[in-house]
Amino acid sequence: VMQNPGELEFHQAVREVFGSLKPVVEQNEEQFRRDALLERIVNPERQLKFRVPWVDDNGQAHVNTGYRIQFNSAIGPYKGGIRLHPSVNSGIVKFLGFEQIFKNSLTGLPIGGGKGGSDFDPKGKSDREVMSFCQSFMTELCKHIGADTDVPAGDIGTGAREIGYMFGQYKRIRGLYEGVLTGKGLSYGGSLARTEATGYGVLYLTEEMLKKNGKDINGMTVVVSGSGNVAIYAIQKAHQLGAKAVTASDSTGWIFDPDGIDISVLKEIKEIKRQRLTEYKKHRPNSEYHEGRGVWTVKCDIALPCATQNELFLEDAEALVSNGCIAVAEGANMPTTADATEYFLQHGVLFAPGKAANAGGVATSALEMTQNSERLSWSFEEVDSKLQTIMVNIFHNIDDAARRYGLENNYVAGANIAGFEKIVDAMNAQGIV
Numbered sequence: 057v058m059q060n061p062g063e064l065e066f067h068q069a070v071r072e073v074f075g076s077l078k079p080v081v082e083q084n085e086e087q088f089r090r091d092a093l094l095e096r097i098v099n100p101e102r103q104l105k106f107r108v109p110w111v112d113d114n115g116q117a118h119v120n121t122g123y124r125i126q127f128n129s130a131i132g133p134y135k136g137g138i139r140l141h142p143s144v145n146s147g148i149v150k151f152l153g154f155e156q157i158f159k160n161s162l163t164g165l166p167i168g169g170g171k172g173g174s175d176f177d178p179k180g181k182s183d184r185e186v187m188s189f190c191q192s193f194m195t196e197l198c199k200h201i202g203a204d205t206d207v208p209a210g211d212i213g214t215g216a217r218e219i220g221y222m223f224g225q226y227k228r229i230r231g232l233y234e235g236v237l238t239g240k241g242l243s244y245g246g247s248l249a250r251t252e253a254t255g256y257g258v259l260y261l262t263e264e265m266l267k268k269n270g271k272d273i274n275g276m277t278v279v280v281s282g283s284g285n286v287a288i289y290a291i292q293k294a295h296q297l298g299a300k301a302v303t304a305s306d307s308t309g310w311i312f313d314p315d316g317i318d319i320s321v322l323k324e325i326k327e328i329k330r331q332r333l334t335e336y337k338k339h340r341p342n343s344e345y346h347e348g349r350g351v352w353t354v355k356c357d358i359a360l361p362c363a364t365q366n367e368l369f370l371e372d373a374e375a376l377v378s379n380g381c382i383a384v385a386e387g388a389n390m391p392t393t394a395d396a397t398e399y400f401l402q403h404g405v406l407f408a409p410g411k412a413a414n415a416g417g418v419a420t421s422a423l424e425m426t427q428n429s430e431r432l433s434w435s436f437e438e439v440d441s442k443l444q445t446i447m448v449n450i451f452h453n454i455d456d457a458a459r460r461y462g463l464e465n466n467y468v469a470g471a472n473i474a475g476f477e478k479i480v481d482a483m484n485a486q487g488i489v
């Protein structure tokens with residue numbers, strides 16, 4: 057905390073992980089201390105911060121700040137998304153990069169932890185303005201990334217459009233046609249099922265977690281926050297599994313549709329027209345729109361926070377539990393505050409943390425890297441079935457890890473421990489680097 061003041065979200069993430077690792081460290085305290093393992097894990101291998109100048113449609117120049125953190129390469133090249141949102145700062149990128157190390161390890165695939173972004177806000181900008189920003193951002197970033205070094209992807213504010221502009225600029229400057237970014241369009245190296253992967257993966261893991269605890273997702277009511285990439289495909293897969301998702305939200309308000317969110321309307325509004333959720337009621341007169349926060353007051357069996365960090369507070373957890381919610385799976389990264397997480401665990405709610413529940417996105421990104429390396433494209437069914445297997449394996453790995461340390465059903469501890477074990481093993485094998 058003294059070395060990195062002001063990085064609140066990073067401190068929150070480290071506190072949570074280290075809290076879970078106590079029993080693991082205690083087994084081998086001397087070696088952990090001698091080799092400064094924990095100190096090395098919280099110190100990124102490299103952090104980049106750079107100026108991103110761009111020009112708007114009126115000829116006005118603007119300057120944003122770009123970030124890339126290359127946190128840990130013990131098990132593979134750095135991998136993690138690029139977030140474009142006004143709230144981005146070095147502490148946010150650092151917390152996301154730290155979480156990414158353990159998440160990537162849990163996928164079972166050879167990818168290290170990284171993350172990046174900028175405080176640029178794509179909302180309300182023209183396509184040309186977004187292109188101007190993305191080209192400028194990549195003009196600097198391209199010096200530090202590569203298909204075998206560091207492979208960024210999408211995140212909040214970075215979708216197919218932004219990835220396309222960034223890929224074009226990388227290729228132009230570096231002269232390399234390679235899988236340096238994932239989440240690409242299908243015509244230039246993207247993978248089928250990557251768009252759906254994070255949301256679908258959240259549901260595959262949730263289904264398995266419920267099954268293991270003797271419950272069936274079919275017929276359950278689901279409350280979802282967010283209305284972006286993760287939320288949309290979580291809602292779609294919930295419906296495909298026979299559950300009913302009744303809410304979605306954005307940073308200004310939320311919608312409730314008692315008949316279940318109409319996914320084609322939601323996709324039209326958010327993916328095609330880039331409009332706000334206020335539009336939804338025009339298509340679905342039975343639905344309600346509310347300003348502000350409030351999705352967590354809706355009665356449900358399962359809650360899926362899929363918007364952003366620290367969006368589900370203690371009072372929300374209390375409301376969910378008193379309304380009978382039995383399971384929570386984090387589609388977003390660290391959406392649940394520390395005290396809300398603790399409340400869920402103490403009240404017997406099955407709680408799947410983001411680093412396990414939303415790992416399907418990065419796992420499928422790694423499958424995109426594999427396809428790019430072999431210069432082949434797999435079918436949707438092939439990618440989707442690999443994703444299902446990965447999510448089911450993640451659940452069993454975190455369940456086993458929790459059990460090994462006598463922490464049955466504590467999937468927060470299980471995910472931290474299972475992710476950590478592989479990283480530590482690789483770091484030990486590679487010496488003090």
Ligand code: NDP
Nearest residue numbers: 211212213254282283284285286306307363364388389417
């Ligand atoms: P999108 O940009 O597609 O959507 C983000 C959604 O969250 C929007 O509905 C947005 O509303 C809302 N939101 C963003 N910031 C805030 C805020 N400060 N307060 C309230 N609402 C907010 O992003 P994604 O769906 O890709 O990402 C959502 C979460 O999932 C993030 O935590 C991300 O890190 C995580 N994640 C994403 C993966 C992926 O593959 N895309 C993979 C793993 C994790 P508005 O439009 O009003 O801003």
